[in-house]
Amino acid sequence: MDAREQTERAGAQEGARMTFVKSHGEDPSQATAGGSVKGVGKAAGAAASRVGGKNLEVEVASGDALDVRNFSVQERLSSLFEVNLVAVSDNASIDFDAVVGQPARFTLRAGAHDRSWSGLCNHLEQVRVEPGGLSTYQLTLVPTMWLLTQRKNYRMFQHVSEPDIALKVLKEWGIEPEVRIDGGAYKKRKYRVQYAESDFAFVSRMLEDAGITYAFEQSGDETKLVLSDAPHANVKRGAPLMFLDDASLLRSHGISFVTDVRMGKRVRPGKYTLRDHDYRRPPGYKLVGSASGGQGLEAKLERYQYTPGAFLFGTDQGDATPSADDKGKARTDEKEAASLAQRRLDAKRGSAKVCTFETNAHDLAPGSVVSIAGHPHEALAESRTLLVVESSMSGTHHGEWSHRCKARGTDIPFRPELVTPKPKVNGVESATVVGPSGEEIHTDEFGRVRVHFHWDRESQMDDSSSCWIHVSQSWGGAGYGGVTLPRVGQEVLVDFLSGDPDRPVIVGRVYTNLQKVPYKLPDNKTQSGWRSNSTGGTGGYNEIMFEDAAGRELVNVQAQKDLNKLVKNNETETTGVDRTRTVGHDEAITVGNDQTIAVANNQTITVGKDRAAAIGVQDSTLVGKKHTVTIEQPAEPPPKIPPTGTVMTDQFISQTTGRSTLTMKGPDVSLTAEGSVSISAGANISMSAGANIQITAGSTIQTSAGVTIANAAGVTITTTAGAVVEVKAGQRATVDAAAVEVNGDTVLIAASGVVDIDGEYIDLN
Template identity: 25%
Template sequence: MSFLTRKKFDFVSHGLATDTFGVVRFRGSEGFSKCYRFEIDLVSTEPQIDLRSLLSNPATFTLLRDEGDIPFHGMLAQFDQLHQVDEYVFYRAVLVPKLWWLTLTQHNQVFLDKNVPEILQDVMKDGGLTSLDFDLRLQADYPRREYVCQYGESHLDFLSRWMEREGMYYYFEQNENSEKLIITDTRIAHSEMDQGKNLYYSPPSALDEPHREEVINSFVCRQTALPRDVRLRDYNCQTPSLEMSASAHVSDQGRGEVYIYGDHFRTPEEGNALAKVCAEELLCKGERFYGESTIPYLRPGYLFDLQNHYRHSFNQGYLTIELEHEGSQTAFLLAGIRKELSDTERQPYYRNSFVAIPGSVQFRPERKTAKPRFYGTMKARIDAAGSGQYAELDEQGRYKVALPFDRSERMGGKASAWVRMMQPYAGADHGMHFPLHKGTEVLLTFVDGDPDRPIIAGAVPNPDAPSPVTSENATRCRMVSGSGNEIHMEDEAGSERILMNSPKKGGFIRIGAPNDPDWDKLMSKDGISLATGGSFDVKAQVWNVLILGESAAITVGMDNKFVGVLRVDSTIGARFNFPMLWEKKCGAEKTKWIGLTQKAAGSDVEISGNNVQAVGAIQRALGSKVDAAAMDTKMNALKTRVAANYSAAITAQTRLIANKSEVSAAKTEAVGQATRAAVQQSQAIADEATAAAQDSRLAATSAKSSASEFRAVVKRDIAAASRLRLRAERTVLTILDTQV
C-alpha cells in the first residue's frame, strides 16, 4: 500500500514488495572507522511478515529529495515486530553495512609473513565480504610481519585495532545498489560531495530565504589542549643492542609528553612512523568543529567548503568525520488514531549534527580498540618438517610451534614463525640448551602479554611422554637425552651418588655410593675410556686414591717422571719387575731416595733360592761417583737431564755388577780359592766402573762445548757398560761353575 504520495524517507527489504513498509521515524549514526547504524520505525498493513527472511536479504533506507536521493544500503542486524493499532502493524528495523557481519565472529588464528593490508583482505573475505565490497586506498608502505596473532577477537575488532595502530581508517561510499567500504591512510583520498561542495551557514531567524532549506544552522569550534611530543620505546630481540626509540612533535603550544612502551615496532624507522601516527591522532583532536544542519547529503569522508559564516576564518574547507541523523514522518503514526494534529506533527522533517576537522589536517583514528593480553601460559607442540626425531632449529636456536587454536592446518614446520625458548642460563658464547623433539608438548608465554610475541617457557611431560622422575624414583635428579645418554644424582640418604651413562659403548662413571639400583639396567658393564689428543692432567689438592681391581698398565711413549716432594711409598703386592736390569721379589720393601744417592738397608735379594749378605762398599763408592756426576751436570738444564739419564743407566749397570760381585764374595767364603779369584775380578770390575764414571763426568763436561762430542762419549759409555755387563755375567757363571 502507499502511505503518502509525498514522503521524505523510504525503506525497502529486497525480499518483499517495495511498498510493504512506510517509515515513521528514524535515528542513525555514521562516522570514520565505525559501522553506520540506522534504527528505523516502520508501519505496515502486513501482520504475517516472515521475520527471519528479512535478516538474510539486503535492505535500503533512502532519504528522498528532488535533487537526488541519498541511499543507505546494508543488511538488517535486527528486526522487531512491535504492536498493532487498528489495521496497522508497527515494526522496527536496524540497518547496518555488510562489514557489521565481522562483529558476529570470534577467532583465534595466526598470520605469517604478511603485511597489514594483506591481513585486512584475508580477514574481510573470511568474514563474508568479496573484493567488490571494499577498496584499499593506501599511500604508505607496510612491511611484512613475521608473526601476527588474532586471539579471542571478532574479525572487526582485530581489523580495527590494527588499522588504528597503523593510522588507517575507513568510511563508506553508497552506490546505486550497494555500499563499498573504503580503507585509507591519507587525506588525499577524500573527495568533494557529488551534490556540491559549498554549504551555507544560516542560523535560524525570521529572515530565512526560501532557497536556504538545506543549510548549516549551527557551527561552533572547540579547541583542546594537547601534549607537546610523543615518544615511543621498545625492544627487538633480533637487534638487542640497537636502541628502539622514536619521537614526533605534536604542537608548539603543547605541554607534556606522551610516552608509550611496547608498541612492538622492530626498527627505528618503523617507530618513527608510529610516533608520527600517534602525533597526528592527537593533533586532529586539537581543533574540531561541531555543527547542525538540514543537509541530507552531508556524509563522513567527504569535503565541503563553509560559506557565509560571520567569523571569516571559519569559511574554509572541512572534512566531515562523524554524523548523527534524525527524521520523522509522524503523520503515519498518528493518522487514523488522532484526528487533530499540530502543524509540526503534520510536517515531516530531517536534521543532523556533525563533527568536522579542517581539510588540511590529517585524520587519524583514536586507538580505542583494546588489544587482547594473555597473562599466563598456553599449550603448544613443537612443529618440524620431515620425519626425523629432532625438530629443526634456526641459526639462533629457535623453534616453530603448532598452536592449539590454529585451524590453518599448516604443519611440517609451517605452523608458526621461529619462536625463542627460555633457558636457565644464556649469554654470549655460553648457555644451556637441551634440543626438543618434534611433537613435544610445550608451554608458551607472551612478552608483555602480547599475543604477537610468544616465547617457549618450557616443555612439559604427559602420559605419552612421561617424566623421567616419578613416584618410583622420587629421590633422584635425572637428565636423560632422547638417545639414552643419562646423568642422574641420587639424593636418598645413605645412597648418595652421581651416575653418568652412555649407551653407545656401554660406558659409565659413578661417583658416590656403590650398588646403584640401576646397575642391571645399564647397557653394558665394559667400563669407561678416556682419550685425548693432547695432554691429560689429573690434580688432587690433598690426596688421591686409584684402586684397580685386577691389573693396570701405564705406558709412557718417551719420558716419564715420578716426583715425591717429601716422601713416596711404593707398595707392590707380588712382583716388581725392572726388565734388562735386575729382578727383585720382595714383600714390603721401602726405598728411600735422597738426591741421586741410594741406600739399601735390610734388602733381601733372592737368586736361585740362596740368601746372601750384600756388601755395600763398592756400591756406596759407585753411588758417590754417580752423585758427583749428577752435581756437575746441573750447570745446564737440558744437558743435565741427558747426562743424568745416562749416568743413571751406568749407575744401574754398576749396581748390577756390585750385586753380582757381592754374590762372588759370598761364594768365596764357601768355596775358598774360587772366592778369592772372584773378589779380585770384582775389584777389577769396580775399578773399571770407577773409570767409566770418570769418563761419564768428562763426557758431561765436554757436552757443554760440543753436543756432537757428547753423543760420541755417550755411545762409548754405553758400549763400555755393555762390556762390563757381559764380563760380570761371565764372572758369575764362572763362580757358579766353580761351585759345581
C-alpha cells in the same frame, strides 16, 4: 524580537542568499532540500515531500511493504553505520527469518540529495498491532561488514602487511572494498595474531594501527566500503554550504546551508614518542620514533608509549641470520617508526579543532569534504575545507528531519584513533613444539623454536605454525649460560610479554601422556634429575640423576658416548668408602709434573697382558717388609718345579727360575744353577775376596787366555788333582821360583827333544 526586527533580519538573510546564488551559481529551481532542519515549520517540511511518492523507503528481502514513520541514522568515519526505523505494515505476521540477516536497503528521497544505505537487517521486532490491522515494527539496518562482529576467532598472520590482513579477512566475507591507499607504502609485519576477538575488532585494529580509515559511500543504490589513508584529500563537494544564523527565517529551500554552527578547540598533545626494544641491538640503544607538532603549552604535552614489536617490519636489509629469516627477514625500522609516531600524533591532534553544525544537505556523509561560505570566523572561511567525520540524521515521514554533522579541518591529515583495544592474554598457555617433517630439533641462531597453539585451527603442525619464539633459559649471557632446547612434539608453556598475543615467550615445559616423565612415577618419586634423548630414536640418553631416598642417596651420571671434563686449575676428589672404576678399552693418564699415589692398606694391580714402564731418571721402590715378583705358571700341565720369581725382605733377595737361583742374604751371595753358569765380559772380570776364593767343579775347570794367564799369591799357590796335574804349552812352560818342589808317587818328565834342568843345586831323589 519584534516584528520589525524579524522583517529586517529576514531581509538580511534573503540578501545573503541572493549574494550566495550569484557567487556560486546554485539554481534554487534545480535543488530541493527534501526536508527541513529541525525548527523549520512543518509546512516547509511537507512542501519538501515528493509529490505522488514516498520520501522514506525501506526494502526487505521478504518483499513485505513497510511504511516508514520515522528514522535515525548514525554514521562515523571508521565505524559501522546504523539505521533505525519504525515502520508499519498490513502484514501482522512478517516472516522474521526472511528478513533478519538478509539484505535490506533504506532510501531517503531528498531530490538531488537522495541518500540510500544498503546492507542487511540485523534486528526486526513487532512492537504493536493496531486495531485497523496495521502492525508496527522496529528494524535496524547495518552494513554487511557488521557480520564481522559476530564471528570471534583465533589465528595468526605472518609476513603480511596490515592492510593486506584486513583485505584477506574482508574477502572471506565476500566484501571487496574500494582501496584508496598506496599499497607499497605499507611494509609487511612479521607476526600479527587475532586472539579471541571478533573479525571486526581485528580488522579495525589492523586499519587503526596502519592509519587507514574506512567509510561507506553511496554508489548508485548500493553502499560500498572504502579504505583510504587520506580521506582529508577527498574531492571537495561542489558548492560551499551557506552559513545561516537563523534557518527559520529562510524563505526558500533551494540552497544547501548550515546553521547552529559551533566551533571550538581543545588542548591536545604536541608530541608523540614511541619506543621499542630490539634484541639484536645493545640494551642501551635508544630505539625511538618521535613526532612533534604542537606550539607553546602543547609542545610540552608528550604521549610516550613503549610498544614492543611496533617497529618490526619486513625488509631485505640487516645482518644475515639464515635460520631466523627462513620465512622472511624482519628488522626494526627507525624511519617507519617516525612515520608511525606521526600518524599517532595526527590522530590525537586532529580532534583539537572541531566544528559541528546542522544542515539541510542530506548528501553529506562521513568522508565528505566541504567548505562554508559566509561565516565570520576565520577558521571557517570559504577558502578552508572541512572533513565531515560524523553524521547523525533523524526524522519522520512527514519531512521533519534533523541532520547534524561534526567536521574538522583538512590541514591535519585524518588518522583514525586507536580506539579498538588490543586483546590481552591472561596467563600462560600450553602449546606443542613443531618443525619441518622429519626434524627432531628445529631452532634458529637465537635458540628460538616454533609452536602450534592448541587454539589454532589453521596450523599444519609444521615450521609455518608460528613465528620464532624465544625460550626462557635458566641462565643466559654473552656466550655463556644454560641452553636446553624444546624439541618437536614437546609440550611447552607460553607466556606473553605484557599480555600481548604478538609477543609470545616460552617459560616452561610440561609432561603429558605422550611426553612421559623419564622416571616412572610415583614409584620413583624420590628421584630427580636431567635426562636427554639421543636423536634418531636410538633410545640413548645422557643423564644426571639424583636419588634422595634416605639410606639410598645416589648421584648417577651417564654419558651416552663421550665424556670430556676440563679443570683449569685444581681438582679435589674425596671418596668416603669404596671407589670402583671400569674402563672398557684404553686409558691414558698424562701428568705434567709430579704424581703421588698413597694407599693406606693393600693395593692390587692386575695387567691382563703386557706392562711397560719407562723411567726417565731414577726409579725407587720402598717396601716395608717383603717384595715378591712371581711369573705365573700354566695351570695345565701342573708344574714340576717352583715358579719363577723374586722375593725381597730385609737383608734378603732371592731371584729364581725354579732351576737357577741368585740369593743375597746379609753379607753372603749365593748363585746356584742346575745347568751352567756363564760369566762373560767385553773387557775385564775382577774377582776379589778378603779370605778365600774356591772354585769347585765336578769334572773340569778350564782357564784359557789369548796371551797370558797369571796366578799370583802372596805365599803359596796349590794345585791339587786326584790323579794328574798336567801343564802344557805350545812352546815353553817355565816354572821360575826360589825353590820348585815337585812331589808324587811318580814324576814323569817327557819331551820330544831336550829336557834341560839347570840349577845351582839339583836334587833328584
